[in-house]
Amino acid sequence: MKKINNALIHCSAALTIKPKQVKSYEFTDKHPEPGDVVYGEIQRLGQHSSLENVSGRIHIIHNGSKGLFVFGNRYAPDYFEGFVPDSLSRHVDLLARSGVIGEVRTKNALIKDPTRVKILGYALDGEGNVINTRDYSLVNPRVTTKKPKRAKLVLVVGTAMNSGKSMAASACCWALSSMGYDVRGSKITGTASLQDILHMNDAGAYPYLDFTHLGHPSTYMLEEDVLLDIFNKIDLKHCNSPSNYWVVEISDGIGQRETAILLDSEDVRSRIDTLIFAAGDAFGAIGGLQVLKERFGLEPDAISGVCSSSPLHIRELESHTSIPVFNSAVPDLKLLADVLLKR
Numbered sequence: 001m002k003k004i005n006n007a008l009i010h011c012s013a014a015l016t017i018k019p020k021q022v023k024s025y026e027f028t029d030k031h032p033e034p035g036d037v038v039y040g041e042i043q044r045l046g047q048h049s050s051l052e053n054v055s056g057r058i059h060i061i062h063n064g065s066k067g068l069f070v071f072g073n074r075y076a077p078d079y080f081e082g083f084v085p086d087s088l089s090r091h092v093d094l095l096a097r098s099g100v101i102g103e104v105r106t107k108n109a110l111i112k113d114p115t116r117v118k119i120l121g122y123a124l125d126g127e128g129n130v131i132n133t134r135d136y137s138l139v140n141p142r143v144t145t146k147k148p149k150r151a152k153l154v155l156v157v158g159t160a161m162n163s164g165k166s167m168a169a170s171a172c173c174w175a176l177s178s179m180g181y182d183v184r185g186s187k188i189t190g191t192a193s194l195q196d197i198l199h200m201n202d203a204g205a206y207p208y209l210d211f212t213h214l215g216h217p218s219t220y221m222l223e224e225d226v227l228l229d230i231f232n233k234i235d236l237k238h239c240n241s242p243s244n245y246w247v248v249e250i251s252d253g254i255g256q257r258e259t260a261i262l263l264d265s266e267d268v269r270s271r272i273d274t275l276i277f278a279a280g281d282a283f284g285a286i287g288g289l290q291v292l293k294e295r296f297g298l299e300p301d302a303i304s305g306v307c308s309s310s311p312l313h314i315r316e317l318e319s320h321t322s323i324p325v326f327n328s329a330v331p332d333l334k335l336l337a338d339v340l341l342k343r
Contacts, residue, residue: 008039009067012056012099013133014217015212016138023125025038026122027119037133039121041066041067042066045061052098070100070217073095073221080105092116095114134215153245153273161251161252162306163278168276171203183246184208184245185201185247186209188248189211189250231262276303276304277305286320301324
């Protein structure tokens with residue numbers, strides 16, 4: 001076992017781990033698992049030229065930059081699909097700027113090959129055990145039963161990655177906090193990245209947290225009970241007052257595995273007070289409305305996302321549906337008040 005140099009980047013995927021918990025590192029033949037923390041260095045720059053740390057700071061990286069990385073899966077149609085490898089090798093792919101590593105299975109043709117990371121060894125605790133982020137959840141509610149009256153859930157879903165869900169969620173946080181309400185902000189699924197929940201915080205949400213606070217570097221391929229555990233624990237910890245609001249983003253599109261699991265779950269469906277649907281364009285919104293209705297039996301209270309910034313997209317939408325559209329880039333407080341307060 002070797003001591004880890006403190007001059008490293010503590011990547012945000014390892015959010016639940018404190019520096020003092022990492023005592024040493026060692027390369028072993030242990031099969032990697034989601035959440036396993038490793039000490040590694042950048043071997044070759046590719047798609048990612050930066051890393052996000054646990055504070056949300058973006059570090060510029062170079063060949064030889066060292067950090068704490070975390071094994072995890074990733075589902076990102078605009079970037080990579082990647083998985084935790086079956087065995088530990090000396091070199092892996094950087095799947096996300098947050099320090100999630102694995103093996104790329106598929107890649108968007110419009111982006112570069114992944115940045116490569118050299119594994120120096122597993123990060124070990126004081127007893128020589130491999131550190132896994134899932135063993136260090138920061139969300140541990142004292143109660144296990146939900147009161148009937150709870151914080152009102154504003155759920156934001158969309159057509160796909162980068163359809164404008166995060167901007168729509170932030171607009172909702174801003175509107176509610178501007179009207180004097182206490183707002184909690186969360187992202188329930190996706191791959192580790194603090195930027196989306198930090199934007200919610202900028203818009204007035206506090207507390208703000210996501211699945212990484214429960215130790216998960218990503219949610220891709222998690223079992224249904226684990227996904228619901230994330231949702232319910234955040235709900236139990238921070239959403240017990242009926243006078244508050246809880247703005248939640250579910251990543252990717254409504255056809256994606258984890259999103260569909262949550263939208264099918266009564267745990268989630270029974271909590272929805274307001275449903276926001278984000279789309280990249282008018283046609284995506286029109287098709288998405290049909291899928292929401294036919295597949296999930298849901299109708300959104302409002303449409304937003306990238307399409308909402310274009311008057312032409314809005315005009316097309318208004319010829320197909322009477323559901324209100326709010327511009328998440330330049331949010332209108334009165335319109336959002338009508339949507340969120342059911343006026």
